Amino acid sequence: MATGSSGQAGRRICIHLGVQKTGSTSIQRHLALNEAALADRLVLRLPVEGGPLRPLGRAAVAFSLSRDDASRAALAEAIAVVRENLPDGDLPVLLSHENLAGAMPGNGGETGLFPGLPDIIWMLEEGFSGLTVDYVVYSRRMGQWKPSVWAQAVRTDGYKGTWEAFQAETATLPGWQNLIRRIQAVAPGRVTHLRLEDEIDPAHPGALLLAHLGLNAGEIAALHPLDGRSMQRLPDATTEFIRRLNGLAMNPHARYKVAELAARVPQLFNPDYRPAAGEAAGRH
Known part of the structure; x- marks a missing residue:
């Protein structure tokens, strides 16, 4: 049963923002595989077919590329739909969608390091006002992340440029701490930066995220392991x-x-x- 946008004051909403190409798909597959096992600890909202998170992700990308009144209204509406469809209760909620970070480099002409993300967080803050919201961002070593982003932009976003062209377009991309500082300014003290390299068990991706949500090492190890990696780079x-x-x-x-x-x-x-x-x- 949906609650509507009122009520549930103070309920914790943890928003996993991605970003793209930092293991988000594997994390989401592992969460989905263990949804029943986690049901007494967490409410999961993942980007599944027919669910409200896919439209929210699309709206976040569109808003990051234009930030005009129409895209702002569409994002606000998508956030409202997610909130209205939260189940009753006081269990913490985990929302996970890598596109909540906005367009990655190579998508729609974007060449920056998620410049629209602070504005997206402003919109999330407004849409989930009255609840206790915190944010998680994963990063990956730039030397590995950028080639993976280029290949993904070619595969899914219609990017036409060569790897050399992409390197030139993103040559001045700042480091991850720049992004963390920008979003911390919007949600001070409520942004957690996790590193993909610190995820040591490929059978249990997202262990750091689950630990952030209060699960201990034994509880995480007891979850069903994930078989195989997701969205591997093409030859x-x-x-x-x-x-x-x-x-x-x-x-x-x-x-x-x-x-x-x-x-x-x-x-x-x-x-x-x-x-x-x-x-x-x-x-x-």
């Missing part, structure tokens, strides 16, 4: 194919379909690949 040849595809005058829906096909069967771009007999027969 270079596949990324290059999609990058060139992005430069063609195609219907965006068609481009997306071809890019997803390429992502599902990256072995097709390996010059040494030879289909098995069963695969070849399946074409007829």
Whole structure:
């Protein structure tokens, strides 16, 4: 049962902002796998199909790219829908969506380090007023993060530039502490900075986030382990194919379909690949 935007004064809302390419998908998969086991400790809100967090993530990205009145109103409405659909009770709520940070470099012409995030947090503060809100941001070593962001921008955001072009566009990108200082200014004392490199157990991604929410090491270790990594970077040849595809005058829906096909069967771009007999027969 939804509560509406009133009531639940003081209830804790922890918002995992991502950012993109810092293990968010693996964290969310692990949380979803253990939702029943965590049900007496946390209310989870993840970006699942048909849920209110996907529209919220899209609205946050759109707002970060324009920050005009229309996108501001759309973001406020998306936040209100999430709040109105919180269940009754006093369990803490964890919202997790990497797109709450806004557009990453390479998406929609963005070249900065989430310049719209402080404004997004202002909107979240307003939308969840009366509740006890805190924020978690993961980071990753820049030398690993930037290539991963470039490859993801090519794959999902239609980015057309080469890795060299992306490096030039983001050459003046500041470090993570710059971002943390900017968002701490909006929510002083309520921003926790976690580092992906400190997540030591790949079978239990998000252990630091769960510890932040009050679970102890034994409780985290007892959760069902996650099998396999999420959203691994594609081989270079596949990324290059999609990058060139992005430069063609195609219907965006068609481009997306071809890019997803390429992502599902990256072995097709390996010059040494030879289909098995069963695969070849399946074409007829």
